[in-house]
Amino acid sequence: MCGIVGYLDKKSDPEYPIGRTLLGMLEALSCRGPDSAGVALFDSPGDWHIRLSGPEGLNSESFIEALRKLGIAVHRHYNNGVYDAVLSKGADVSTLEDQIQLALPDTEVICLGRCLALVKQVGSPEKLEATYEISKRAGSHGIGHTRLSTESRVDLSHSQPFWAHGVPDLATVHNGHITNYHKLRRLYEQQGYRFYTENDSELIGVYLRCCLEHKLPLEDALRASLDDFDGSFSYLAATDDTLAYVRDRYGFKPLMVAETDQFVAIATEEIALRQTLGEDFVVYEPSPGSVGIWHTQQPALVST
Amino acid sequence: MTCSIDCHGKTTREINRAIRQAIAAGEREIRILHPDARHNLGVALLEPVRIVYEGSVGYYCAGMIDGAQVEIRGSAGWGTAESMLNGTVLIDGNAGSGVAASIRGGTVVVRGDAAARAGVSMKGGTLLIGANCGYMAGFMMQKGKIVICGDAGDALADSMYEGIVFVGGKIASLGNDTVVEEPTSEDESWLATLLHQYNLRGPNRFKKVVSGRKLWNFDKKDLEVWRAAL
Numbered sequence: 001m002c003g004i005v006g007y008l009d010k011k012s013d014p015e016y017p018i019g020r021t022l023l024g025m026l027e028a029l030s031c032r033g034p035d036s037a038g039v040a041l042f043d044s045p046g047d048w049h050i051r052l053s054g055p056e057g058l059n060s061e062s063f064i065e066a067l068r069k070l071g072i073a074v075h076r077h078y079n080n081g082v083y084d085a086v087l088s089k090g091a092d093v094s095t096l097e098d099q100i101q102l103a104l105p106d107t108e109v110i111c112l113g114r115c116l117a118l119v120k121q122v123g124s125p126e127k128l129e130a131t132y133e134i135s136k137r138a139g140s141h142g143i144g145h146t147r148l149s150t151e152s153r154v155d156l157s158h159s160q161p162f163w164a165h166g167v168p169d170l171a172t173v174h175n176g177h178i179t180n181y182h183k184l185r186r187l188y189e190q191q192g193y194r195f196y197t198e199n200d201s202e203l204i205g206v207y208l209r210c211c212l213e214h215k216l217p218l219e220d221a222l223r224a225s226l227d228d229f230d231g232s233f234s235y236l237a238a239t240d241d242t243l244a245y246v247r248d249r250y251g252f253k254p255l256m257v258a259e260t261d262q263f264v265a266i267a268t269e270e271i272a273l274r275q276t277l278g279e280d281f282v283v284y285e286p287s288p289g290s291v292g293i294w295h296t297q298q299p300a301l302v303s304t
Numbered sequence: 305m306t307c308s309i310d311c312h313g314k315t316t317r318e319i320n321r322a323i324r325q326a327i328a329a330g331e332r333e334i335r336i337l338h339p340d341a342r343h344n345l346g347v348a349l350l351e352p353v354r355i356v357y358e359g360s361v362g363y364y365c366a367g368m369i370d371g372a373q374v375e376i377r378g379s380a381g382w383g384t385a386e387s388m389l390n391g392t393v394l395i396d397g398n399a400g401s402g403v404a405a406s407i408r409g410g411t412v413v414v415r416g417d418a419a420a421r422a423g424v425s426m427k428g429g430t431l432l433i434g435a436n437c438g439y440m441a442g443f444m445m446q447k448g449k450i451v452i453c454g455d456a457g458d459a460l461a462d463s464m465y466e467g468i469v470f471v472g473g474k475i476a477s478l479g480n481d482t483v484v485e486e487p488t489s490e491d492e493s494w495l496a497t498l499l500h501q502y503n504l505r506g507p508n509r510f511k512k513v514v515s516g517r518k519l520w521n522f523d524k525k526d527l528e529v530w531r532a533a534l
Contacts, residue, residue, distance in 0.1 A: 250420075251401060251419065251420045251438065251439075254381075254382060254400070254401070256400075269341065269343075269362060269363075269381065270341035270360055270362060270379065270381055271340060271341040271342060271343070271362050273341070274340040274341040274359070274360055275340050275341075279340075279359050279360070279378070282379070282397065282398075283341075283360065283379050283397075283398070284379075284398050284417065285398065285400050285401065285419040287438065287457075288420055288438065288439065
């Protein structure tokens with residue numbers, strides 16, 4: 001199962017209550033994924049920031065001090081071991097994650113970027129709201145996930161959305177099962193890409209990162225994944241200015257899309273769109289094997 | 305007399321209980337307000353009542369009904385009207401995958417598009433689609449008729465045993481063991497009556513797809529293929 005949702009405000013209004021909308025959509029889909037919940041929200045570009053999960057057993061003072069030496073200034077510490085920090089000017093974001101791993105093994109970078117705020121945790125969307133107050137977050141677009149684990153552990157690391165490690169401001173959510181995951185993972189590991197979890201959905205971010213590093217535009221990478229991934233998948237990808245869906249060639253996993261002059265909204269089930277956004281729009285099930293891409297303040301690009 | 309049931313604030317079980325209680329109390333017309341694309345509404349109703357959903361419904365609405373007249377003033381999710389025995393299901397918007405799967409009788413009308421696997425394994429009845437449909441419509445159907453006014457997706461009517469599929473637009477590809485025939489004058493008059501009855505416009509000419517009946521019996525020529533496969 002699992003439920004995925006996405007929303008893009010076409011006016012790209014940075015004050016749009018994206019958190020409240022995505023939370024409402026996730027609550028409608030919480031029965032599809034009681035194990036964990038998360039959202040990736042996109043705001044207008046600000047300072048470079050990072051969210052990390054500290055290693056177990058290390059006290060927060062030592063962790064914060066170790067991060068400070070790497071040019072990472074923690075400004076918030078949640079009681080679940082998650083830290084928010086800003087990066088000092090001139091920090092090399094391309095090597096930062098390696099530096100963190102070297103200095104603080106078992107630290108997990110949850111997200112990094114100038115626009116992306118990614119929060120996730122074990123439990124329901126309501127619990128996510130209680131911890132992070134996502135309903136108060138504004139932004140132009142975002143994606144969300146409720147998880148029913150079928151393959152891997154139920155913990156923060158294995159929850160979604162996944163930030164695509166190494167690519168600032170790129171996040172994905174996935175419903176389905178990528179059956180050639182192990183084969184592709186070995187391939188990418190041989191090329192030096194690191195995997196942080198045993199969740200097959202993490203592969204999508206690594207795949208997109210690899211494509212982008214080979215100078216393939218994101219749109220082309222999303223289309224290429226239709227051929228390169230086996231199994232069932234409806235997944236969403238979002239960047240600072242993009243919201244996109246990809247649906248496997250058999251349409252094994254449901255996906256519904258609504259588009260109006262004001263917004264594009266995507267969800268695993270129509271119930272998430274109706275309960276949150278009302279009745280005043282048409283909903284359609286995109287063709288199996290199709291990719292839909294929307295950019296903030298630009299017309300849609302849908303291909304089959 | 306019409307009775308209304310508002311879904312707001314009710315669980316799916318409470319809505320369905322309210323529908324059954326209304327029918328038991330003798331109501332024959334029931335309006336369902338704010339269905340908000342919820343799943344499993346009005347399944348296995350065996351009475352000839354009229355039920356109007358004022359909005360979209362989720363999965364499996366009107367499945368296994370026997371004789372009810374169901375109107376959905378919105379879109380419908382996966383498996384709508386699945387395995388219905390008799391009755392009418394009218395969907396104003398689009399239908400998700402597997403609409404009218406395995407129906408044994410009655411009529412399902414989708415005014416918009418139907419997604420993949422529409423009318424698979426039909427054992428009777430009629431499925432009328434006003435616009436286009438996805439892949440494998442009519443897969444392994446055994447009886448009944450499917451009418452697609454627009455275009456049909458890949459592998460249309462793959463491995464159908466019996467029944468007829470009419471297509472007004474383009475066929476992306478035919479499924480295994482299907483044959484395209486010219487519609488007879490009886491077919492054309494049946495189509496015209498059906499479209500008129502449900503106020504839908506179709507093209508002047510339909511293609512008629514029927515079973516090639518080659519898969520009905522084992523062919524010795526295929527023995528080597530089976531040996532390799534097994």
